[in-house]
Amino acid sequence: MSSIAYERSAALETAGYDSPATSKLEQLWKTKPGLFGWLGTVDHKQLGKRYLITAFCFLIAGGIEALVMRLQLARPNQHLLTPEQYNELFSMHGITMIFLYAQPVLSGFSVFLFPLFLGTRDLAFPRLNSFSYYVYLFAGLFLYASFLVGAVPNDGWFNYPPNALKLYNPGPNIDFYALGMILLGISTTVGAANFLVTWLRLRAPGMSINRLPILTWSTTTTSVGILFSVPAVSLAFLMLWLDRQFGTHFFDPAGRGQPLLWQHLFWMFAHPWVYIVVLPAMGFVSEALPIFCRRPLVGYTVVVLATVATMVMGFGVWLHHMFATGLPFLALSFFSGASMVIVIPSAVAVFAWVATIWTGRPVVTTALLFFAGFIAMFVIGGVSGFMTAAVPSDRQMTDTYFVVAHIHYVLIGINLFPVMGALYVWFPKMTGRLLDERIGRWNFWLVFIGLNVAFLPMHWTGLAGMPRRIYTYPDGLGWNTVNMLTTIGAFILAIGVLVLLINIAVSRARGALAGPNPWDGPTLEWTTPSPPPSYNFAVIPAVASQNPLWEGRLQEGLGHSSVGRGLVLDQGKEVLATTPLDAEPDAILKMPQDSLAPLVVAIALTGLFAGLLVAWWWLAGLCAVVTLASLVVWLWPEPALGQIAVAAND
Amino acid sequence: MGKSRTRLLSRAPLIAAGALFAPATAHANAPMNYLQSFGPKAHEIANLTWALLILSILVVAIISALVVVGAMRRRVLPPDREVRLEPISRGSGSGVLWIYIGVGLSTLALLGAMVWTGYTMAVIQRPPRAPKLTVEIIGHQWWWQVRYLSGDSSRVFDTANEIHIPVGEPVQFKVRTEDVIHSFWVPPLGDKIDLIPSQTNVTWLEVGEPGTYRGQCAEFCGQQHAHMALLAVADKPDDFQRWWDDQLKPAVSAPQAALGETLFTVRCGACHTVRGTRAGGRLGPDLTHVMSRQTIAAATLPNKIAYLSGWISDPQRIKPGNLMPTLDISGPELEQIRGFLAGLK
Numbered sequence: 003m004s005s006i007a008y009e010r011s012a013a014l015e016t017a018g019y020d021s022p023a024t025s026k027l028e029q030l031w032k033t034k035p036g037l038f039g040w041l042g043t044v045d046h047k048q049l050g051k052r053y054l055i056t057a058f059c060f061l062i063a064g065g066i067e068a069l070v071m072r073l074q075l076a077r078p079n080q081h082l083l084t085p086e087q088y089n090e091l092f093s094m095h096g097i098t099m100i101f102l103y104a105q106p107v108l109s110g111f112s113v114f115l116f117p118l119f120l121g122t123r124d125l126a127f128p129r130l131n132s133f134s135y136y137v138y139l140f141a142g143l144f145l146y147a148s149f150l151v152g153a154v155p156n157d158g159w160f161n162y163p164p165n166a167l168k169l170y171n172p173g174p175n176i177d178f179y180a181l182g183m184i185l186l187g188i189s190t191t192v193g194a195a196n197f198l199v200t201w202l203r204l205r206a207p208g209m210s211i212n213r214l215p216i217l218t219w220s221t222t223t224t225s226v227g228i229l230f231s232v233p234a235v236s237l238a239f240l241m242l243w244l245d246r247q248f249g250t251h252f253f254d255p256a257g258r259g260q261p262l263l264w265q266h267l268f269w270m271f272a273h274p275w276v277y278i279v280v281l282p283a284m285g286f287v288s289e290a291l292p293i294f295c296r297r298p299l300v301g302y303t304v305v306v307l308a309t310v311a312t313m314v315m316g317f318g319v320w321l322h323h324m325f326a327t328g329l330p331f332l333a334l335s336f337f338s339g340a341s342m343v344i345v346i347p348s349a350v351a352v353f354a355w356v357a358t359i360w361t362g363r364p365v366v367t368t369a370l371l372f373f374a375g376f377i378a379m380f381v382i383g384g385v386s387g388f389m390t391a392a393v394p395s396d397r398q399m400t401d402t403y404f405v406v407a408h409i410h411y412v413l414i415g416i417n418l419f420p421v422m423g424a425l426y427v428w429f430p431k432m433t434g435r436l437l438d439e440r441i442g443r444w445n446f447w448l449v450f451i452g453l454n455v456a457f458l459p460m461h462w463t464g465l466a467g468m469p470r471r472i473y474t475y476p477d478g479l480g481w482n483t484v485n486m487l488t489t490i491g492a493f494i495l496a497i498g499v500l501v502l503l504i505n506i507a508v509s510r511a512r513g514a515l516a517g518p519n520p521w522d523g524p525t526l527e528w529t530t531p532s533p534p535p536s537y538n539f540a541v542i543p544a545v546a547s548q549n550p551l552w553e554g555r556l557q558e559g560l561g562h563s564s565v566g567r568g569l570v571l572d573q574g575k576e577v578l579a580t581t582p583l584d585a586e587p588d589a590i591l592k593m594p595q596d597s598l599a600p601l602v603v604a605i606a607l608t609g610l611f612a613g614l615l616v617a618w619w620w621l622a623g624l625c626a627v628v629t630l631a632s633l634v635v636w637l638w639p640e641p642a643l644g645q646i647a648v649a650a651n652d
Numbered sequence: 653m654g655k656s657r658t659r660l661l662s663r664a665p666l667i668a669a670g671a672l673f674a675p676a677t678a679h680a681n682a683p684m685n686y687l688q689s690f691g692p693k694a695h696e697i698a699n700l701t702w703a704l705l706i707l708s709i710l711v712v713a714i715i716s717a718l719v720v721v722g723a724m725r726r727r728v729l730p731p732d733r734e735v736r737l738e739p740i741s742r743g744s745g746s747g748v749l750w751i752y753i754g755v756g757l758s759t760l761a762l763l764g765a766m767v768w769t770g771y772t773m774a775v776i777q778r779p780p781r782a783p784k785l786t787v788e789i790i791g792h793q794w795w796w797q798v799r800y801l802s803g804d805s806s807r808v809f810d811t812a813n814e815i816h817i818p819v820g821e822p823v824q825f826k827v828r829t830e831d832v833i834h835s836f837w838v839p840p841l842g843d844k845i846d847l848i849p850s851q852t853n854v855t856w857l858e859v860g861e862p863g864t865y866r867g868q869c870a871e872f873c874g875q876q877h878a879h880m881a882l883l884a885v886a887d888k889p890d891d892f893q894r895w896w897d898d899q900l901k902p903a904v905s906a907p908q909a910a911l912g913e914t915l916f917t918v919r920c921g922a923c924h925t926v927r928g929t930r931a932g933g934r935l936g937p938d939l940t941h942v943m944s945r946q947t948i949a950a951a952t953l954p955n956k957i958a959y960l961s962g963w964i965s966d967p968q969r970i971k972p973g974n975l976m977p978t979l980d981i982s983g984p985e986l987e988q989i990r991g992f993l994a995g996l997k
Binding site: 084085086089157158160164165255258260261296297298300301304326327328331334335338339343345346349350353354356357358359360361362364365366370377381382385386388389391392393394395397398401402465466467468469470471472473474475476478479481522524549552555556558 | 681682683684685686687696697700701704705707708711712715716718719720722723725726727728729736737738739740741746747748749750751753754755758759762765766768769770772773776777793831832833835837839843844845846848849850851853854866868869870871872873874875876877878952972973
């Protein structure tokens with residue numbers, strides 16, 4: 003067939019959400035009713051909400067684990083938990099919060115928001131999006147299945163061999179962790195690829211790279227980071243599993259393996275991962291703080307550059323987790339220097355936010371409280387990290403509670419605070435109703451006070467020499483009072499999170515109606531109804547500035563964005579592809595229908611990993627075959643997607 | 653009573669300040685606090701840590717103040733939300749100057765911190781003079797084997813969980829492990845160093861004044877990581893020499909402890925060594941001079957006869973999961989073994 007058959011000129015039309023054209027779009031895009039639709043949906047809005055709900059479930063699980071540990075540590079010499087139980091809890095707490103909550107919750111927001119931000123109708127690979135969600139869910143359940151058989155991962159999320167090898171840890175505990183992480187890595191990787199391609203090719207015409215919403219910059223930057231870092235940890239966990247299952251000697255000193263190799267591979271992944279779980283959250287703040295300060299972000303370009311610089315430099319600092327392992331002086335100096343220099347891009351972001359507040363008119367909503375609180379928590383987590391960049395001090399502080407305090411300011415302050423703030427901002431977009439502001443105040447202050455009561459004194463616990471990961475501690479070392487404070491603070495924090503859940507439940511049912519743009523925000527998602535229809539935009543908008551909804555009032559820029567008039571694209575499920583830099587219209591893409599194939603592949607893949615876990619090779623083999631077969635079905639060319647040329651004959 | 657309470661309250665800030673800054677009190681209250689240093693190496697590190705800490709607190713205070721003042725200064729409370737605030741154009745105070753000045757100042761502070769860090773790294777890299785004494789630390793789940801090295805092989809001996817070092821002399825430590833990764837750390841004396849399989853790491857420490865300093869394993873090493881502590885005892889040089897000479901002597905057991913010795917050899921000798929007897933096991937700590945040590949079970953319990961009995965009869969209750977099995981030792985047997993151990997001074 004000639005390429006002519008693919009040529010088509012799409013007309014510009016003016017259409018609102020109540021125009022007749024939209025009922026056709028609704029027919030094309032809406033998820034089919036019933037179980038098939040529920041399981042097979044590829045709608046990014048539904049999948050994004052599922053990501054968020056699942057991530058919050060894991061947040062609650064990890065939080066309960068933390069509270070039990072805090073009861074054990076409230077006073078010296080307690081026997082609430084056995085050492086084995088404590089080790090399992092601290093391991094699962096870390097694994098849950100870092101892998102099953104902190105990154106997926108950000109993915110959830112991005113899955114929901116990306117197409118709305120970019121002015122398109124779905125992510126680039128909708129079925130891959132569904133697959134990514136299911137694999138995340140199954141990997142989380144896989145890890146938690148370890149509780150059912152009483153073999154929970156128990157060597158910490160860092161999982162250092164040889165302690166994690168079969169000789170010292172004969173049960174299946176570590177196999178759950180190793181295989182679960184490889185499975186989860188598949189989800190993370192395909193999710194990152196999806197964001198990256200969407201960001202490059204599915205933007206509204208005119209949304210050149212200098213006009214992109216800043217959150218999409220952060221998410222895309224970390225997606226690239228994921229593509230480069232996850233292979234290191236997947237490889238490491240595969241090698242660990244081989245050592246355990248087949249007696250290879252990658253990490254086993256008895257066979258001249260190198261236990262330190264694990265630490266390199268793990269931290270080559272895990273340090274960038276810390277930036278992966280905070281940069282998009284910082285993106286929430288850069289995106290939404292300006293709405294409540296009633297002005298565009300100060301220094302958009304430098305903040306974007308700082309985000310990218312942080313991610314790149316984040317790959318060059320992993321050794322600062324290993325300063326006490328006996329590395330040569332030169333390596334220590336280099337990585338110490340690099341770990342300090344990485345503060346500079348963070349300083350750029352901090353002063354950009356401070357300047358935005360100072361030169362704006364802050365509207366004190368709950369979201370603004372979370373974002374302003376976040377800046378202070380960010381700085382505390384930042385400076386304690388900067389202290390550990392100094393090799394001599396780090397060799398005192400590492401593996402003490404000082405680092406525990408640091409990582410909690412990072413993960414709660416820089417991830418949970420922006421996530422909660424973002425919920426107050428975008429929950430109305432997701433559900434059509436505003437979260438209650440009065441409950442919101444309680445939510446914020448409980449979380450803020452809880453965090454600081456729990457973790458500010460914990461810096462002292464660390465300076466007073468309390469090592470991490472000990473299930474109990476003796477009396478008389480000056481650790482009692484601070485530990486009690488931390489326990490009290492942890493419970494206040496937990497109540498704060500509970501108040502958020504109550505707020506969600508109450509507001510979901512009875513919250514004030516939001517309307518399309520409750521905060522008078524400047525970006526494209528605020529042009530759609532709340533919640534947005536299945537097709538997102540009645541016409542594909544065209545963009546002429548960074549803040550399309552504010553441009554007239556800011557009197558900036560030359561052109562005018564067009565949100566009511568654009569391409570309708572209603573000859574099937576269609577989106578517009580644009581060029582990567584300037585976002586010029588390039589092609590019309592056909593998008594897939596709802597499909598069960600991603601679910602089937604995800605189930606078969608999980609079965610494969612379960613087979614590997616229990617060493618039932620026949621099951622693993624069978625599931626591998628099913629995985630491949632269902633992938634073939636998934637990828638089989640379809641006329642509706644324009645993958646078979648005969649379709650053009652019609 | 654009310655009066656004394658008032659007085660206590662009025663003195664509370666003083667006490668708090670004392671706890672933070674007076675070395676003696678602080679050490680007594682928090683013996684593993686590493687902001688209080690008891691040797692030249694720890695001193696250099698503590699200085700750097702204090703400097704970074706003060707700088708950090710300043711930065712937090714400044715930025716927090718900027719955020720709070722900035723948010724309060726021209727704030728609009730939500731009831732006014734109905735009054736839609738028009739977005740402000742960038743022209744009215746673009747704000748980029750904030751970034752230039754803020755980042756510029758931060759970079760200067762960072763450079764200062766880097767220079768101080770580099771200086772400290774160079775100073776503590778090697779001891780000020782060549783150490784005369786080398787001690788080998790060998791990690792086990794969950795105790796420390798300590799071997800004193802000497803050019804004269806007759807002066808080499810093993811002990812466990814308690815290190816004696818001479819005051820005022822740099823001591824070299826060669827650390828390695830027999831099983832998993834551990835980390836050797838005596839906070840008031842200096843930084844930690846990991847014990848990693850298939851490599852020997854080297855560090856040094858020096859103590860400025862006599863005393864007993866608590867250390868603890870700092871790398872997660874399994875079930876009883878929490879109970880893997882040690883004591884570093886700093887002696888005056890003469891006392892140290894005397895201690896070493898005493899440690900070299902084989903055990904002398906009293907005639908009345910002969911039955912105890914036999915029982916010990918049969919029941920405990922497969923894992924423990926007591927030099928001068930037939931007990932020569934190498935899996936557990938050397939007990940030749942066990943009664944000269946202040947603690948048992950890796951600084952978990954004081955070395956008192958009652959604790960020792962409790963430990964021997966049921967080590968799994970005190971350190972669940974540790975590698976010393978609970979043997980079925982009868983009361984009279986225990987008494988004999990205890991009698992024998994009590995003589996190992």
